[in-house]
Amino acid sequence: MLKGEKLGAAIEAARIKKGISKAEMARHFGVKPPSVQGWVKYGRISKDMLPRVIRYFANEVGADHWGIEPGDPYAPDNLVQLRPKLSAAEGMVVIDRLSVQAGMGAGKLAEHFPDVIDNLRVSKDWLRRNATFTSMKNLGLVTGLGDSMEPTFSDGDALLVDRGVRDVKVDAVYVLSLNDELYIKRVQRRPDGAWLMISDNPSYEPYVIENGDRDHFQVEGRVVFAWNGRKL
Incomplete structure (x- = not known):
């Protein structure tokens, strides 16, 4: 060393x-x-x-x-x-898997300085066909924990997140932070400007984020693919 x-x-x-x-x-x-x-x-x-x-x-x-x-x-x-280092061959991109865990149910404590714990090499053409994103450089893998997003996501799924998305402009699944905790929820915009934070599991009640509460929430990214074979 x-x-x-x-x-x-x-x-x-x-x-x-x-x-x-x-x-x-x-x-x-x-x-x-x-x-x-x-x-x-x-x-x-x-x-x-x-x-x-x-x-x-x-x-x-x-x-x-x-x-x-x-x-x-x-x-x-x-x-x-110490493992063989992946390189981005022609037509491929290397995506970092981060030490970030986000709650699908109760929130998970946010890591402000996450580490890269692994990486995955995938075809750029495959990415373009299967996910919508701002830039390949903004993509990262995080781990979802809990059952509130069943059946869309399962506990422990690796989720591909576009960290270039920092606002809710379309109804989709996002990684949100609140009081230093991370959540993975479907977010729907209401006509009055409020957000509806929805769990795909009907056992969990939706949560309304009023306009006055929006400053307490931070959009950390949009989930664009779940590594369980389900396209979003």
């Missing part, structure tokens, strides 16, 4: 390859910009933060970039980079 300035240079090279600024890195990891500067210049990064940084650059660089070897104490067993 690289250390010191060599580790810093590796972080900086991965940052440049991903095409993000140091300020964007700081926001993603919830640290101040001087901390990121210390990472890239001197390799000064905590043992708890380093695995998160390595996972963050999973699609840009592999284990050899960091000098990671099997059994390296700095690399947790589930580190994505």
Whole structure:
């Protein structure tokens, strides 16, 4: 495992390859910009933060970039980079599976800085045929938990979410955050401007989001496909 300035240079090279600024890195990891500067210049990064940084650059660089070897104490067993790294071959796109879990019933605590825990390579043509989205770069996989969206989704389904959608413009299924909890619900707009948050499972009552309550809700994305073979 690289250390010191060599580790810093590796972080900086991965940052440049991903095409993000140091300020964007700081926001993603919830640290101040001087901390990121210390990472890239001197390799000064905590043992708890380093695995998160390595996972963050999973699609840009592999284990050899960091000098990671099997059994390296700095690399947790589930580190994505220790598995063969997927690359986006011609006509393919790599979609990150995030550590995000959203409740289909009770809400799940939101992760403000989710990690990439896996990735999936799919055909761009297949995506265009089976899902509607703003951009392939905005797609990510999250896990739905609970039974309130049965029979459309089942507990534990991997859901493809378009994170480029940040408002309810059409009636569809969305990932919503409220009080630091995430929900997956069908949202229907009413003529009076309110939203109706609907569960596909009839055992759950609809919830009305009045105009005055809209500021407390945040649209985190639109669910465009469930990895159970059902097209939305």
